[in-house]
Amino acid sequence: MYCCQQVLVGKNPELISILTFLCEQSHKLTNMGIYYGRQLYFKARRSIGKYDLEKLYKNNYHYKVLYSQAAQQILRTVAESFRSYYGLTKAFIDGKIPDKPRIPNYRKKGGLATVSYPAQALKLKGKQIRVPLGNTCKRWFGIDSFLIPLPSNLAFSALKELRLLPRNRCFYWEFVYEKEVVVKPQLNQENVLGIDNGVNNWLTCVSNVNTSLIVDGKHLKSMNRWYNKQISTIKENQRTGFWSNRLAAITEKRNRQMRDGINKAARIVINHCFKNNIGTIVFGWNKSQKNQIELGHKSNSEFVPIPTARLKERIAQLCDEYGIIFIETEESYTSIASFLDGDYLPNYGEKPDDWKPSGKRIKRGLYKSGNNCFVNADCNGAANIIRKVSRKLSLNLSRLCRGTLTCPQRVYLWSAKKKLSNMDLSCCVVST
Template identity: 85%
Template sequence: MYSCQQVLVNKNSELIAILTFLCEESHKLTNMGIYYGRQLFFKSHKTLGKFELEKVYKNNYHYKVLYSQAAQQILRTVVESFRSYYGLIKAYSEGKITNRPRIPNYRKKGGMATVSYPKQALKLKGNKIRVPLGNTCKRWFGVDSFFIPMASNLAFSTLKELRILPRNRCFTLEFVYEKEVIVQPQLNQENVLGIDHGVNNWLTCVSNCYTSLIVDGKQIKSMNRWYNKQVSTLKENKPTGFWSNRLAAITEKRNRQIRDGINKAARIVIHHCLKNSIGTIVFGWNKGQKNQIELGHKKNSEFVPIPTARLKERIAQLCSEYGIIFIETEESYTSIASFLDGDYLPNYGEKPNDWKPSGKRIKRGLYRSGNNCFVNADCNGAANIIIKVSRKLSLDLSRLCRGTLTCPQRVYLWSAKNRRSNTDLSCCVVST
């Protein structure tokens, strides 16, 4: 099992100058590979071989200034993108996908691209990693390598790859390392957790073992709102495509905060499952729900930037590590149907003309069932998400009662109370 840890490069002018040069050369070499692949496809309709680009450009000085294994990895990444395009074209012609794929296009002029080094090319000297450069670089500048600090919480023996990632006018080092396999606990797969996602209530979780919780999303929404206001102010009366160091700084800050929030929210859900021996998670998700959505300018700016899809993928990844079954199901009509009244839940587009829910959402966050029982509206939706798959999985929902839907526990991502009681959740390592 592999994991990745990101480390931001400090303001070291000599190191940043070297990283800038490497990423610029990677950008140019990538565009050269894309040019060859496009011309080969347009003029002869042939496909790229795995090592074809390396044979074509091995004598080019953009290839030679980089260490050979790093240059090979850059060109093989280009080949992989074209092979993916060939497969998508075939799937489109067979009618398996509806949108026609586009051939890989050139990167923008003057940009930078990622550089990757395998473990074989790296050496540890003291507490620093020696990263080699190409022979041409040594002949031009008299430099054959440079050093970067090793992550203090990782062992060099577990390192598999080092990536240099340029992003928002700064550089991030990605350490890909081999992670120890977690001993999977014995969980009860008949215990199930239904998850309904939203904005203010980012995740509403309801289980059939008398537990429910809400992962608060107001802080994430506030971060996006602050970011949108800052960008709008800085870009006011500026030409299209304007970018600055200030915009890059606030974008990087916002991305780090969002990434931290995703990891914390996912860990909270997994910790809840481990604590209550829950072996199955059902996540309600409608594919393409953000495409061409029209909720108004304000609602769109709040809902669309929330990275719930990334959070769903992170939860699924942690589920595979801990032996939890992860199921994704469509969530049509789960918000308006009444769980306590046992309303029938049709799939999207299959609703009968005479279908009508027994209850009603009378105000924000409050749902009234057909027999005048008041429950949390999002908890009602999460319970209905479990209903979507209950018959297929033969789940027992007798313990999913009105009390579970009425008083969910609210958990905040950044809270002093959470740090005191759940230090293993609030201080988790940012990894993907």
């Protein structure tokens, strides 16, 4: 399997100047390829071939200033985008997709684009990677290559591609490498973990083996709130479309924090499955749940920026890697129905007119069942998510009882007292 590791480029003025120049040339070469593809489609109604752009622009100085294989990768990416457009257009005509696709458009003037180097273009010198430049670049500036450090956790022999990614006025190296398939643990697939997502409680997890936990989301919400406040303050007296180094820096910091939170939360869930021999995960998810949402200005600013969809995809990736079954199910009526009373759970749009839940949520975080039992409201929803698929999967829910739903453990992603390590992300746990 292939993995990708991002490394932030340090503040080296000489190296930053070289990377900026490369990304500018990649941006211009990309626009040239898009121009040819658009004109070929509009005027001749012809499709672009895989190697057409390379033959057309091989004598262009934007092509020559880059290393030949890097320039080829840029133009082939453009050709692939047009071939995808042709395929989607055909699918739209055949009625296979609902929305009409748009032809690839030009990149904005003055932007930066990604540069890719295949592994055969790179060489290892000591503990550094030699990245080559084009002959024209050598003739202009007198340099033919530059060196970057190889990450200590990667082997050069496993490296397949090196990408230079410009984003928010900084640069990242993306190391695409081949990872050996790990021995998948033999987990019991009859043991299932139900996950209900939210904001303050980012993930509420309940299993049929008498375990429950909550991945805290308050810190993540606080980061988003502080980011929105900074953006609002800086832009308050500025013109429309204003962007600065300060805005780029705080945006990039916020994005790195979100990515770190996603990786930590996903690892916590997977480690919980390993510890309790759980081989199936059921994730409650309503598609397009954030589209045209109207919770109010304040609630929208807290709910919409939380990257729960990316977290779901990350959990699904880890499940595929470790042989855990991942099931996504719609979660309509799981929060208001009572698990302990066995309320019927209709799908969205199929609720009977006389349907009424046995219990109700009496205040934030507390659910009262029909027989006056008090349980955690989010745990009640996670248990109902399991019940949504229990008949289809023939699951035994006899151990999923009131005690599991009453006192879940709360796990914090970041803690001032104890740092989360890569090997053990189950620390910082307290009972709630």
